[in-house]
Amino acid sequence: MDKNATRYSVQLYIYDLSRGMARSLSPIMLGKQLDGIWHTAIVVYGDEFFFGGVGISSCSPGGTMLGPPDTVVELGETEVSEEIFMDYLSSLGESTYRGDRYRLFEHNCNTFTNEVAQFLTGRPIPSYITDLPSEVLSTPFGQILRPILDSIHIAPPGGNVINGARNN
Known part of the structure; x- marks a missing residue:
């Protein structure tokens, strides 16, 4: 590793979209405890x-309408420059992570942050976040709700779209 390379801190911002309601309602609705409905973001540069x-x-x-995160996890540091990272995001935004590719269960904000975290630091995000969809779908109520939940597209207001608004 180059001792002179600039290092950038990488953080995972974790938001509970249910604002605590998942913790109290999940045992009743799903028959199992969920601590939250997680939305995550990567903070770097x-x-x-x-x-x-x-x-x-x-x-x-x-800076989104969600306000400050519920939890911040330090993922480590990266030597990837901001320019390389923006090129990487640009290519993701034109392919794998176009808006029309969003799927609440299979391909969501957490899929994105997990991939980006590994690109920047070589480490994934915590598994309790990436395992949430299968936890919900493993319940009878989750299976009943799936068609409705699949139609939901979460995009917290307050962000600037990076080249992704055009659907090629």
Whole structure:
């Protein structure tokens, strides 16, 4: 490793979209305890990056309508330059992470942050976040709700879309 390379801190911002309701309602509705309905974003180079129904977006950290995150996880550091990272995001936004590719269960904000975290740091995001969809779908109620939930596209207002608004 180059001792002179600039290193950038990489953080995972975790938001509970249910604002605590999942914790109290999940045992009744699903028959199992869920601690939250997680939305995640990567914070690096002074910006917050996330994926939703409009594609890849960015904002100042904590700058969406969700406000400050419920939890911040330090993922480590990266030597990837901001320029290389933006090129990487651009290519993701034109292919894998276009807005029309968003799927609440299979291909969502957490899929995106997991991939980006591994690109930047070589480490995934916590498994309790990536395992949430299968936890919900493993319940009878989750199976009943799936057609409705599949039609939901989450895109927190307040971000700037990175090249993703055009659906090629």
